[in-house]
Amino acid sequence: MNALCIIVAAMIAAFGAPDVRDNPNDNGSKILITWQHVDEDEVIDGYEIMRAESGGEFEKIARVSRFESEYTDSRTRDGTQYRYQIIAVKEGQPVYRSDISTPIHSSQQWFNTSRTNVLIGFIVYAIILLWFVYHARKGKDLFIRKLPGLDALDDAVGRATEMGKPILYVPGLSDISDIATLASLNILSRVAKKTAEYNTTLLVPNRSPVVYVVAREIVKEAYTEAGRPDAFNPDNIYFLTQNQWAYTAAVCGTMVREKPATNLFLGYFWAESLVLAETGATTGAIQIAGTDSIFQLPFFITACDYTLIGEELYAASAYLSREPLLMGSLKGQDWGKMIVLGILLLASALIMIGFGRIVTLFNV
Numbered sequence: 001m002n003a004l005c006i007i008v009a010a011m012i013a014a015f016g017a018p019d020v021r022d023n024p025n026d027n028g029s030k031i032l033i034t035w036q037h038v039d040e041d042e043v044i045d046g047y048e049i050m051r052a053e054s055g056g057e058f059e060k061i062a063r064v065s066r067f068e069s070e071y072t073d074s075r076t077r078d079g080t081q082y083r084y085q086i087i088a089v090k091e092g093q094p095v096y097r098s099d100i101s102t103p104i105h106s107s108q109q110w111f112n113t114s115r116t117n118v119l120i121g122f123i124v125y126a127i128i129l130l131w132f133v134y135h136a137r138k139g140k141d142l143f144i145r146k147l148p149g150l151d152a153l154d155d156a157v158g159r160a161t162e163m164g165k166p167i168l169y170v171p172g173l174s175d176i177s178d179i180a181t182l183a184s185l186n187i188l189s190r191v192a193k194k195t196a197e198y199n200t201t202l203l204v205p206n207r208s209p210v211v212y213v214v215a216r217e218i219v220k221e222a223y224t225e226a227g228r229p230d231a232f233n234p235d236n237i238y239f240l241t242q243n244q245w246a247y248t249a250a251v252c253g254t255m256v257r258e259k260p261a262t263n264l265f266l267g268y269f270w271a272e273s274l275v276l277a278e279t280g281a282t283t284g285a286i287q288i289a290g291t292d293s294i295f296q297l298p299f300f301i302t303a304c305d306y307t308l309i310g311e312e313l314y315a316a317s318a319y320l321s322r323e324p325l326l327m328g329s330l331k332g333q334d335w336g337k338m339i340v341l342g343i344l345l346l347a348s349a350l351i352m353i354g355f356g357r358i359v360t361l362f363n364v
Contacts, residue, residue, distance in 0.1 A: 017099035028078045028108035050085040133328030149306030160261035166201035168260040172267015184267035186317035192222035204237040212239040248272040252279040265289040277303030
């Protein structure tokens with residue numbers, strides 16, 4: 001009998017206390033528990049995770065399979081001390097009990113060390129961005145490749161002025177929260193200033209009520225900056241309807257009735273893009289389109305004279321204004337993308353020639 005107790009005691013001792021530590025790189029309320037499996041010759045059903053607060057009784061918080069050796073307790077209170085014990089069970093009965101762990105408490109971490117590469121990348125990008133902005137403000141000429149669609153904008157406005165016809169500007173069908181809509185409104189400001197200088201009618205139908213209010217204020221401010229506040233007609237910037245196809249039908253009706261000399265489709269568009277572009281093409285207008293929707297780009301490329309593709313729409317405000325801050329930001333973004341592309345190519349080459357551990361080391 002004594003020999004049997006000694007054997008059982010030895011088996012229990014072999015199942016030591018679990019290792020407990022605060023779960024790293026999180027916002028708190030989690031403790032990571034790991035333990036060693038019991039004797040492999042002993043077949044058990046699973047493990048029960050027992051927890052007790054300081055001075056309290058142990059209670060079961062989870063049960064895992066016999067193949068598990070790790071558990072994350074995500075129901076803790078930061079700053080409260082906990083102790084843990086692992087019980088190996090078979091047919092509902094405890095077979096082995098681990099020793100009780102040392103007290104541990106969870107806490108929040110200020111910095112996620114697994115994202116150090118992101119911090120380094122942000123610092124490098126910020127330095128590049130500030131460097132280009134500094135040189136742009138010093139008067140250095142920063143090269144930006146030609147964008148035919150934007151270069152043709154002045155000609156399109158001039159053509160409408162000569163023909164005595166209006167310009168139709170469609171700022172997309174999305175809401176103000178869409179980045180393509182914001183980029184479109186930046187371009188609208190430049191177009192409105194040109195139309196104010198040339199005394200050309202500018203029509204801006206809107207689908208979103210918020211975009212309508214913002215567009216009206218942008219056009220009004222542009223006319224004021226051009227010294228022609230009296231020429232601003234608020235009725236030319238109007239709200240139609242939030243229904244997609246009702247809006248499309250109304251814009252197409254405007255193109256057929258007013259026959260604008262220039263149609264500008266800049267923003268985010270959906271399935272109505274081809275309907276708008278085809279209707280405008282039948283009226284003989286010069287059409288300049290731009291969107292970041294890859295699904296609608298083919299239709300605009302087919303039916304319009306010029307098309308801004310993807311990020312060209314975002315770069316338009318810097319391209320048109322040549323404002324140093326925007327120019328420096330644009331060049332900084334381009335160089336940042338080139339650096340990321342270079343890192344990806346280097347990492348791919350290292351993996352292909354068998355140096356994948358280096359890539360893992362830098363968490364690329």
